[in-house]
Amino acid sequence: MSTILFDQIVFGPIHSRRLGSSLGVNLLPMNGKLCSFDCLYCECGFNADGKGDNRLPTLEEFCSALETKLKEIKGKNERIDTITFSGNGEPTIHPNFASIIKETLILRRRHFPLAKVSVLTNGSRIHIPQIREALLSVDNAIIKLDSAFDSTVEQIDRPQYPYSVADMKRNLEPYKGKFVLQTMFLKGVHDGVTIDNTTLKEVAAWRKIAIELEPREIMIYTIDRETPAKNLSKVSVEEMEQIAAPLVSLGFKVTISG
Numbered sequence: 001m002s003t004i005l006f007d008q009i010v011f012g013p014i015h016s017r018r019l020g021s022s023l024g025v026n027l028l029p030m031n032g033k034l035c036s037f038d039c040l041y042c043e044c045g046f047n048a049d050g051k052g053d054n055r056l057p058t059l060e061e062f063c064s065a066l067e068t069k070l071k072e073i074k075g076k077n078e079r080i081d082t083i084t085f086s087g088n089g090e091p092t093i094h095p096n097f098a099s100i101i102k103e104t105l106i107l108r109r110r111h112f113p114l115a116k117v118s119v120l121t122n123g124s125r126i127h128i129p130q131i132r133e134a135l136l137s138v139d140n141a142i143i144k145l146d147s148a149f150d151s152t153v154e155q156i157d158r159p160q161y162p163y164s165v166a167d168m169k170r171n172l173e174p175y176k177g178k179f180v181l182q183t184m185f186l187k188g189v190h191d192g193v194t195i196d197n198t199t200l201k202e203v204a205a206w207r208k209i210a211i212e213l214e215p216r217e218i219m220i221y222t223i224d225r226e227t228p229a230k231n232l233s234k235v236s237v238e239e240m241e242q243i244a245a246p247l248v249s250l251g252f253k254v255t256i257s258g
């Protein structure tokens with residue numbers, strides 16, 4: 001199995017399919033994965049294959065790493081479009097996540113005032129008041145929902161806590177009009193079970209919930225690199241365009257990455 005673990009707190013900038021020139025931030029262990037989901041498609045690998053490193057960077061280490069990198073990029077006259085929190089797992093797990101976001105906004109203003117701040121999250125902690133305040137303070141709170149059905153989320157994303165789409169829907173109320181809904185479309189077989197969140201039933205339910213959630217923007221994408229679960233396959237751009245078309249007609253901004 002091939003996995004990609006980020007071995008630095010701040011990495012890049014790298015070209016992101018969805019965000020442009022993106023300076024990545026990894027608040028998770030440098031040599032391990034820490035996540036409240038265990039997605040079949042996770043580019044960091046399965047949780048069980050992590051290397052056991054649980055040490056998280058401190059607030060001070062983070063600030064120093066980010067400021068050093070921003071100065072370095074500025075010194076080279078390069079530009080960044082966004083500072084993106086992703087890394088080796090779920091960024092909101094970090095106990096100082098809210099303070100880290102506050103410091104990031106200060107450093108962004110000081111060095112790259114035009115760059116956006118983006119957070120990719122699986123949504124497991126969006127209901128916690130400090131996390132919510134932090135996510136609502138950044139430019140792009142990009143929140144994952146891969147299906148409108150609990151059973152499909154259980155299959156694809158494998159949450160490591162009692163999960164329900166109904167809870168997610170409730171927790172997303174305060175984000176209406178302000179967040180980016182992110183959905184991975186894929187097909188395949190895992191442990192003898194067919195995986196497919198592109199069926200007519202899946203897509204109809206997903207469109208319905210997308211409309212109800214009122215995201216500011218929708219990002220849909222598919223597998224790009226090798227996944228820890230074998231036997232998963234990409235969904236074509238044409239299929240994703242068909243999935244998105246009724247939402248686009250309703251005026252939603254939808255970006256598709258194939």
Ligand code: SF4
Nearest residue numbers: 035037039042089122
């Ligand atoms: S939520 Fe993200 S980091 Fe966590 S398992 Fe899924 S893809 Fe990996």
